[in-house]
Amino acid sequence: MVLRSVFAALFVAVVGLAVVPPAAAQITPDGAKQFIQSMGDQAIEILSQKDATLQQREDKFRGILSDGFAIPQIGQFVAGNYWKQANPDQQREYLAIFSEWIVKTYAIRFGGYAGEKFSVADTKINEQDKDVFVATRIDRPAGKQPILASWRVREIAGKPKIVDVQVDGVSMLVTHRSEFNSVGAQGGVVAIIDSLKGRIAKLAQSS
Numbered sequence: 134m135v136l137r138s139v140f141a142a143l144f145v146a147v148v149g150l151a152v153v154p155p156a157a158a159q160i161t162p163d164g165a166k167q168f169i170q171s172m173g174d175q176a177i178e179i180l181s182q183k184d185a186t187l188q189q190r191e192d193k194f195r196g197i198l199s200d201g202f203a204i205p206q207i208g209q210f211v212a213g214n215y216w217k218q219a220n221p222d223q224q225r226e227y228l229a230i231f232s233e234w235i236v237k238t239y240a241i242r243f244g245g246y247a248g249e250k251f252s253v254a255d256t257k258i259n260e261q262d263k264d265v266f267v268a269t270r271i272d273r274p275a276g277k278q279p280i281l282a283s284w285r286v287r288e289i290a291g292k293p294k295i296v297d298v299q300v301d302g303v304s305m306l307v308t309h310r311s312e313f314n315s316v317g318a319q320g321g322v323v324a325i326i327d328s329l330k331g332r333i334a335k336l337a338q339s340s
Contacts, residue, residue, distance in 0.1 A: 165265035
């Protein structure tokens with residue numbers, strides 16, 4: 134269940150969904166496949182270090198997430214209109230809190246790694262914006278059903294970035310945008326920030 138939770142939250146929406154404005158440059162299917170495989174290998178390497186503390190895992194995951202995920206674009210998208218309504222100081226605070234929430238969520242969930250195998254399958258180009266969808270498989274021990282995930286990769290500022298992940302038909306972007314819109318209706322981006330702070334506090338207690 135641990136890698137299911139990890140890869141499901143992050144971390145593709147339905148084909149054709151324009152999550153963030155497409156970049157001028159386009160990543161190739163082979164480039165996207167190699168990028169996702171490299172990220173998976175890095176994650177497995179971290180998980181295999183049983184003597185690492187939670188703080189050490191967080192530090193390493195922060196680097197992986199910062200390098201691999203388009204966190205600013207994802208954060209802006211899921212905040213929806215409340216991002217546009219926020220002033221610059223609120224936007225900066227929101228992105229910082231959103232990033233910290235993502236890091237802590239997956240650092241904790243990665244802690245129970247139990248020998249799952251991560252492998253990359255096929256790729257598919259979205260003809261609308263040329264994003265590349267990379268299908269992956271997580272094989273689990275004890276005869277459990279494998280987890281199939283799909284990653285949406287886009288080239289941003291000359292680098293491949295993950296802009297969404299879908300597991301079991303559930304998109305991170307769609308799920309979080311719906312959640313944040315409900316919270317934002319109670320007080321805009323300030324309410325979203327307060328909600329994220331509360332979630333981070335609960336994660337700290339549970340760890």
